[in-house]
Amino acid sequence: MKALVDVNSFYASCEQVFRPDLWGRPVVVLSNNDGCIIAANREAKALGVPMWKPAFQVLPELEKHGVSIFSSNYPLYGDMSKRVMETLSTLTPALEVYSIDEAFLEVPETELDLQIYGQRLRQRVHQWTGLPVGVGIAPTKALTKVASRMAKRERERNKNVFVIADDETRAACLKDFQVEDIWGIGKRIAKRLHERQVHTAWDFIQLPDVWVRKELTVTGLRLKRELEGIPQLQLEVTPPAKQMIGTAKSVGKNLEDKKLIQEALAWYVAEVAVKLRKQNRIAGRMTVFLETNRFRPEDKQYSNQTQLKLPVPTNDTPALCHYAALGFERIFVPGYRYKKVGIWLSNLVVPSAVQQNLFDPDPQPRHTQLMQVMDRINTKYGKATLRTASAGFRREEWKLRQQQLSPRYTTCMDEIMEVGS
DNA sequence: TCTGGGGTCCTAGGACCC
DNA sequence: TCTGGGGTCCTAGGACCC
Numbered sequence: 001m002k003a004l005v006d007v008n009s010f011y012a013s014c015e016q017v018f019r020p021d022l023w024g025r026p027v028v029v030l031s032n033n034d035g036c037i038i039a040a041n042r043e044a045k046a047l048g049v050p051m052w053k054p055a056f057q058v059l060p061e062l063e064k065h066g067v068s069i070f071s072s073n074y075p076l077y078g079d080m081s082k083r084v085m086e087t088l089s090t091l092t093p094a095l096e097v098y099s100i101d102e103a104f105l106e107v108p109e110t111e112l113d114l115q116i117y118g119q120r121l122r123q124r125v126h127q128w129t130g131l132p133v134g135v136g137i138a139p140t141k142a143l144t145k146v147a148s149r150m151a152k153r154e155r156e157r158n159k160n161v162f163v164i165a166d167d168e169t170r171a172a173c174l175k176d177f178q179v180e181d182i183w184g185i186g187k188r189i190a191k192r193l194h195e196r197q198v199h200t201a202w203d204f205i206q207l208p209d210v211w212v213r214k215e216l217t218v219t220g221l222r223l224k225r226e227l228e229g230i231p232q233l234q235l236e237v238t239p240p241a242k243q244m245i246g247t248a249k250s251v252g253k254n255l256e257d258k259k260l261i262q263e264a265l266a267w268y269v270a271e272v273a274v275k276l277r278k279q280n281r282i283a284g285r286m287t288v289f290l291e292t293n294r295f296r297p298e299d300k301q302y303s304n305q306t307q308l309k310l311p312v313p314t315n316d317t318p319a320l321c322h323y324a325a326l327g328f329e330r331i332f333v334p335g336y337r338y339k340k341v342g343i344w345l346s347n348l349v350v351p352s353a354v355q356q357n358l359f360d361p362d363p364q365p366r367h368t369q370l371m372q373v374m375d376r377i378n379t380k381y382g383k384a385t386l387r388t389a390s391a392g393f394r395r396e397e398w399k400l401r402q403q404q405l406s407p408r409y410t411t412c413m414d415e416i417m418e419v420g421s
Numbered sequence: 422t423c424t425g426g427g428g429t430c431c432t433a434g435g436a437c438c439c
Numbered sequence: 440t441c442t443g444g445g446g447t448c449c450t451a452g453g454a455c456c457c
Contacts, residue, residue, distance in 0.1 A: 036425070052425090054423070057424085184454095184456080217432080242429095248427070293424085
């Protein structure tokens, strides 16, 4: 049996852990750039707070209801996530970290009462991290997703834990489960299924395999098996090596100034390069892209992207900045107001696996040491204390807005919580 | 003024090879 | 006049996830 554990309204709950005065009160968290609402706790949802709505459209209403509003604080959420995962790993032989707030677990075979096991998971996470979690237990991953929904649906009665252990329960759940809520079925596919009179998960597993394979590819067929209770997906205990690393961020304003966009791009390249080095990878391919603000129909629109094959795979910030600048020149067209710029790096390999380019061997081997020093200094004195000149000094002019940012309680000594001062 | 970011997997089509 | 089949690599784009 497998279990899915997820933290209830994760971002909002993280904020509340350090603000006990907000217990039982509505809390929402905004996306990067304070753009829209990406998390709302139960109290906020009860007020009818809409998710994914642009924040500026609803903020006045929220304030009227006394909703607490936070900018997203990823250093805090990332650290809390790590603590949750470490806690869970004390109660299972195998754990897959599925997302920042979810994990799949192998239920130990010695656990006879699955309800009690679920409660134990909840209790320990709450005691060790202060965060509330829900648990779904079932024979396959797709079914644990269903169970997890069920646990939330009648929270009080189910006590945040739901078990699908036999065929009757499974059938009853699937008959009571909308097809668009199935893990892996999105809007488009749901629409096509509804057109075929397939409305519930139960209807879905009645479809002929041949049709599912043809219309929804192997992924769809795998999903059908999983819902039938036949495991197709294993726990991925060691996270698979990343295929791509990137950053695709909006800038705070709509920018026309080429130089300023280049500085933002160089800044993002540096961030990505740090991620790359942390994972001990070098990249062989780069995609640079650029977009205007598609939410402003009154503006002229343009978006483009370009790929570069790097002559020698690298994780060196100056080298990556150099290639990003080349790519940028290919796609930049003056006269538009740009909103989003970024890069993706792919063809990632470990540095020892790289094949030297015979005609253009690494021209600056000392950069490896330089990058180590740079990373160490930036870890110690703060992100981008040391950076390439191309990242510039005008970050204030393009950086994302974060007007409601909470302290980094758990990862930054200067921002640690004070008690009784 | 203000509308998320970071990913994965799959398919299709073209270029090119033998 | 007739114009194959199998394979790989690359790129673009769709769909989905949290």
